[in-house]
Each structure stands twice: as C-alpha cells, then as structure tokens.
Amino acid sequence: MPIFNESYHTWDGYLKERPGTWFVIAKTGVKLAWTKGLIFLLIFSIIPFFVGAVKIFLFSKVQDVGIMTPQIKKIVEDVSFFYDFLKGQMFYLILISIFTGAGLIARDRKNKSFGFYFSKPVSFWDYVAGKFFITGAYGFLVTGAPALVLFIIKVLISRDASFLSNYYYLFFSILGASILSVITMSSVVLAFSAVAQNVRTAAIFFFTFLILPDILRKIFSNVPFVGVFSLTALLKQAQAYIFNVQTPYGFSDISMITAILLILLLSLVILKLKVRTTEVVS
Amino acid sequence: MKIESIKLSKWYGQVIGVNNLNCSVEPGITGLLGPNGAGKTTLIRLMTGQLRPSKGSVRINGEEVWNNHRLFKNIGYAPEKDAFWSHMTGEEFVYSLTRMYGFDHDQASAMTKKAIETVEMTESKDKKIAGYSKGMRQRIKIAQAISTDPDILILDEPLNGMDPIGRRSVIDLIRKMGKMEKIVVVSSHILHEIEEMTDTIILMSHGRVLAQGNIYEIRELIDTHPLKVVIRCSNVDVLTAKLMEYEDVKSVQFDREQNQLMVETVKPSEFHKRIPELALKNNISIYSLYSPDENLEAVFSYLVR
Numbered sequence: 001m002p003i004f005n006e007s008y009h010t011w012d013g014y015l016k017e018r019p020g021t022w023f024v025i026a027k028t029g030v031k032l033a034w035t036k037g038l039i040f041l042l043i044f045s046i047i048p049f050f051v052g053a054v055k056i057f058l059f060s061k062v063q064d065v066g067i068m069t070p071q072i073k074k075i076v077e078d079v080s081f082f083y084d085f086l087k088g089q090m091f092y093l094i095l096i097s098i099f100t101g102a103g104l105i106a107r108d109r110k111n112k113s114f115g116f117y118f119s120k121p122v123s124f125w126d127y128v129a130g131k132f133f134i135t136g137a138y139g140f141l142v143t144g145a146p147a148l149v150l151f152i153i154k155v156l157i158s159r160d161a162s163f164l165s166n167y168y169y170l171f172f173s174i175l176g177a178s179i180l181s182v183i184t185m186s187s188v189v190l191a192f193s194a195v196a197q198n199v200r201t202a203a204i205f206f207f208t209f210l211i212l213p214d215i216l217r218k219i220f221s222n223v224p225f226v227g228v229f230s231l232t233a234l235l236k237q238a239q240a241y242i243f244n245v246q247t248p249y250g251f252s253d254i255s256m257i258t259a260i261l262l263i264l265l266l267s268l269v270i271l272k273l274k275v276r277t278t279e280v281v282s
Numbered sequence: 283m284k285i286e287s288i289k290l291s292k293w294y295g296q297v298i299g300v301n302n303l304n305c306s307v308e309p310g311i312t313g314l315l316g317p318n319g320a321g322k323t324t325l326i327r328l329m330t331g332q333l334r335p336s337k338g339s340v341r342i343n344g345e346e347v348w349n350n351h352r353l354f355k356n357i358g359y360a361p362e363k364d365a366f367w368s369h370m371t372g373e374e375f376v377y378s379l380t381r382m383y384g385f386d387h388d389q390a391s392a393m394t395k396k397a398i399e400t401v402e403m404t405e406s407k408d409k410k411i412a413g414y415s416k417g418m419r420q421r422i423k424i425a426q427a428i429s430t431d432p433d434i435l436i437l438d439e440p441l442n443g444m445d446p447i448g449r450r451s452v453i454d455l456i457r458k459m460g461k462m463e464k465i466v467v468v469s470s471h472i473l474h475e476i477e478e479m480t481d482t483i484i485l486m487s488h489g490r491v492l493a494q495g496n497i498y499e500i501r502e503l504i505d506t507h508p509l510k511v512v513i514r515c516s517n518v519d520v521l522t523a524k525l526m527e528y529e530d531v532k533s534v535q536f537d538r539e540q541n542q543l544m545v546e547t548v549k550p551s552e553f554h555k556r557i558p559e560l561a562l563k564n565n566i567s568i569y570s571l572y573s574p575d576e577n578l579e580a581v582f583s584y585l586v587r
Contacts, residue, residue, distance in 0.1 A: 021381075112363045113367065115327070115363075117382070118331075119361075120379065121383060
C-alpha cells in the first residue's frame with residue numbers, strides 16, 4: 001500500500017469567469033430577511049432619525065428668530081450632532097446584525113447546505129461577500145443612511161451655503177464612521193454565525209461578546225485599556241476619531257486601530273476555517 | 283465526455299475518505315454503490331469540485347475539476363441532505379440557485395419553470411419548502427440540479443424517502459437523462475433502486491473501488507462464488523447427469539417433484555451457451571431458467587461482505 005504525503009496537493013486547474021454570484025446570494029438574502037420582525041425593528045430604529053430631523057428643523061427656526069443660546073446650540077452643534085446620532089444608532093446596529101446575520105451561515109452549516117453553493121461557480125469569497133452584504137446593507141440602513149439623510153436635510157434647510165462649505169467633510173465622516181461600524185459588526189456576527197450551528201447560539205455568542213467586555217470595562221473603569229476588549233467602545237472611539245471630536249475612552253488610537261484590525265482578521269480566519277464543505281467521517 | 287478519477291485520495295485529518303481511487307464514468311447512468319462510509323459522498327464532492335483532492339485528480343474531459351468554475355456550469359448536483367432553506371418557496375430555491383450559474387433573470391426564470399415542470403412540482407412551487415414532504419424536497423433538489431440542462435448530473439441518494447409514485451417518476455426522469463447521452467451518476471445504498479436504472483455500477487467500500495462496469499460482467503469475474511442457476515425442465519435426471527460431465531459445474535442439486543435443479547458454475551457464459559444445445563440433443567424441454575445471484579445484491583454481498 002502506498003504511503004501518501006499529506007502535504008502534497010495537485011492543482012493544475014484554472015479559474016474561470018465568475019458570474020457575480022455574490023450578488024445573487026446577497027439579493028436573495030436581502031429579500032428573505034425582509035420579514036415582519038425586521039420591518040418592525042427598522043420602524044423602531046427610525047424614531048431617532050425623526051427626532052433628529054425635528055431638532056434640525058427647530059434649530060433652523062430658532063436661528064431665524066435669533067434667540068440662540070449656548071444650551072440650544074449644544075443640542076444641534078454641527079459635528080457632535082451627527083456623531084451622537086451614529087453613536088446612538090449603535091444599539092440598533094447590534095439588533096439588526098443579530099436579526100439578519102446570526103442565522104446566515106449557521107443555517108447553512110446546520111443544514112449542510114454548502115454543497116448547493118460550492119458545486120456552482122461560487123467561491124468562498126462570493127459566498128462570504130454575499131452573506132456580508134445582507135447584514136451590511138441592513139446595518140447601513142439604520143446607521144449611515146439616516147445620518148446621511150439628516151445631513152442632506154441640514155444642508156437643504158440652511159439659509160445659505162455656509163454650512164455646506166464649512167462642514168462638507170461631515171458627509172465623508174458619516175460615511176466612513178458608519179461603514180466602519182457596519183463592516184466590523186457584520187464581520188463579527190458572521191464569524192459567530194459560522195461557529196454556531198443554529199441561530200440562537202450564534203445570537204447568544206454575539207451578544208455575550210458585546211456585553212461581557214462592556215461589563216468588564218465598567219467594573220475596571222480605572223483601567224482605560226480594558227476598553228479595547230469592548231467592540232462597542234472600540235467603534236464609538238473610532239467614530240469619535242473619524243468625526244474629530246473628543247474620544248470617549250482613555251485608550252490610545254493605535255490600540256483602537258490595532259484591536260479593530262485584529263477583530264476583522266480573526267473574523268476572517270474563522271470564516272475561512274468554517275465555511276467549507278468537508279465533514280469528518282467518524 | 284468522461285469523468286476520470288486518477289489515483290484520487292482524500293483525507294479528512296486522519297480519516298481516509300477515498301484512497302488511491304481510479305475510475306472513469308462515461309455517458310449513461312452509473313450507479314455509485316457502497317455501504318455507509320464507503321466514500322460515495324466524498325467521491326461525489328470531489329467530482330463536483332467541492333473538495334480539493336489530497337492527492338491525485340478528478341478530471342472532466344481532461345480538465346481538472348477543482349476550482350474550475352467553467353466546468354461547474356456543466357454539472358448539476360443534488361446533495362443528499364434535504365433539510366435546506368425551508369424559508370424559501372420551491373420556485374425561489376430553484377431560481378436563486380440557477381442564477382448562481384450566471385444566468386440573467388429571464389433565462390433563470392424560464393429554466394426554473396421548465397425544471398419544476400419536469401419534476402412535476404408546478405402546483406407546489408409557491409409553497410415554502412418547510413411544508414414539503416420528503417419526496418417533494420427530493421424532487422425540488424433534482425429540479426435545481428437539472429435546471430441548467432447540464433451534461434453531467436450527479437445525484438446523491440436521490441430516492442431517499444420518496445413514495446412509490448414519486449420514486450417511479452424520478453427513476454423515469456433519471457433514465458431519460460441517461461438516454462440523452464448525459465453522464466448521470468446516482469449514488470445509493472438501496473440496490474434495487476440502482477438496478478431499476480442501470481446495469482453499470484461503481485462499487486465502493488472503505489474508500490476504494492471494488493468493482494466497476496456492468497453488473498453481469500462483474501458477476502462473472504467473481505470466481506470465488508460460483509454462479510447459481512435454477513432450471514426447471516422436463517427431465518431433471520438426464521440434465522443433471524449431462525451437466526455433471528463439465529468441469530465448470532461445481533455442484534448440482536435437484537428436486538424431482540418440482541422438476542427443478544440448481545447448478546453452481548464458475549463459467550456462466552459457457553454454461554448459458556451450453557444449455558440449449560444439451561436440451562436439443564437430449565430432447566429436454568426447458569420451462570424456466572434464472573439465476574438467483576446474478577443480481578446486484580449478490581454482487582454487492584460477495585464483494586463487500
């Protein structure tokens with residue numbers, strides 16, 4: 001009987017055109033996620049947007065009648081208003097990520113459905129990108145999208161172009177901060193979804209991952225570095241950094257960037273390990 | 283067209299899925315047989331490019347299958363598991379998987395409609411898969427496999443859990459695909475199911491191919507188990523005496539009351555040629571002649587057990 005060297009792999013095939021299958025996966029997923037529960041959640045998440053819009057409107061009226069006080073100005077101060085809005089939407093981003101992302105890979109793993117995908121012209125990257133888009137799209141719908149609409153309302157409602165000329169960069173800050181939050185949150189929830197074999201377990205893992213470090217951060221509030229273990233703290237810190245406002249936590253920017261990159265990398269490694277068709281025959 | 287496995291091996295850590303396997307599949311229906319854990323599903327996953335071989339290769343028309351997405355477009359595959367995407371309707375399921383081949387909406391819709399019609403699921407296409415019976419799930423899986431009209435169709439245990447009517451329609455469908463010069467590989471551990479579809483088999487056990495080819499030819503090659511032939515005739519005594527003169531006849535048991543004898547021969551082909559000659563020379567009427575172990579079950583039991 002021959003003895004095989006397990007390190008040897010034959011590979012003389014070649015890659016051929018990809019028909020954008022990630023988009024098919026994404027589109028199908030977005031459509032299937034559109035349930036009553038999600039609609040309710042989206043409606044709930046839009047309340048802060050309306051509150052923000054009213055604030056902007058009232059602020060412009062107050063400006064018109066010229067009774068601006070420092071207290072009023074503080075409520076709708078141009079940069080921190082958008083930063084605070086995105087910070088507040090983090091809660092909804094978590095809920096949406098759990099709702100749309102926890103089952104995305106867990107269900108495929110449970111049902112051993114990978115064969116349906118990978119017997120077609122679908123690569124690992126197509127699969128992950130498709131799944132990522134589903135949770136990312138809904139995540140952006142509760143963070144970046146309403147924030148950008150608020151920005152546009154603010155621009156339109158302003159009496160002159162001074163707001164746009166002074167704060168045009170806010171558009172990119174909103175975009176950058178929300179995309180970073182959505183990418184990170186989606187990556188983590190997909191990684192947990194890939195680890196678990198059912199939706200509930202994935203949701204519990206994800207929620208624990210978010211809550212536990214936050215509790216530790218509060219217990220050890222005198223040790224600022226503990227904050228780098230909290231994903232929500234990291235993202236709020238990153239948003240503050242992008243908006244160039246005072247950072248809420250004591251850990252350094254380098255620690256923050258490194259921790260976020262590590263989380264993204266770890267999520268990718270988990271996905272790479274778990275998203276495959278092999279099963280061990282016992 | 284041809285699927286070839288050349289010195290193919292696949293390990294899952296310490297566990298061997300398939301081991302140094304050589305086989306080839308040509309147009310027509312090929313039954314992939316073997317007990318549970320034989321390596322059938324692993325071989326199918328290697329053939330469909332879902333797994334990378336640890337050693338050796340799987341080739342379709344000389345092209346490596348692994349990661350060759352162009353080839354994937356020509357392969358229809360229905361996996362064994364039927365607990366899938368229960369939140370989708372049957373039509374959504376077939377449509378979305380068809381779109382993954384790169385077809386646009388109109389093409390994919392037309393293909394989906396045709397495939398669903400072919401498996402006779404038109405009435406249930408708008409129902410959620412969660413509400414499907416096992417047989418309906420099998421059929422919808424086959425629909426997604428045939429939707430693109432692939433030249434290669436690989437079906438892993440396609441008749442599992444189907445009722446007799448559903449089984450009949452799927453068997454007929456598979457036969458139809460086989461007649462269309464397509465390569466159809468059907469895995470099963472239910473022997474009579476395969477026997478109804480084809481005589482060509484690949485018999486696997488412990489990750490190896492034990493036999494490949496026509497069931498009857500394989501049976502003839504099994505020297506260690508002489509073929510049993512049961513003959514009912516008008517003169518049992520004479521025929522028994524005549525048959526005993528031949529070296530290839532290992533034993534004869536006879537039953538005068540029933541005019542029946544059972545012969546064991548190691549050269550079935552020669553034996554079958556000889557019988558009409560003997561009957562004519564000795565004026566014996568042959569009422570019936572059959573072989574109780576010239577079937578898949580016998581071949582399977584002799585080779586696997």
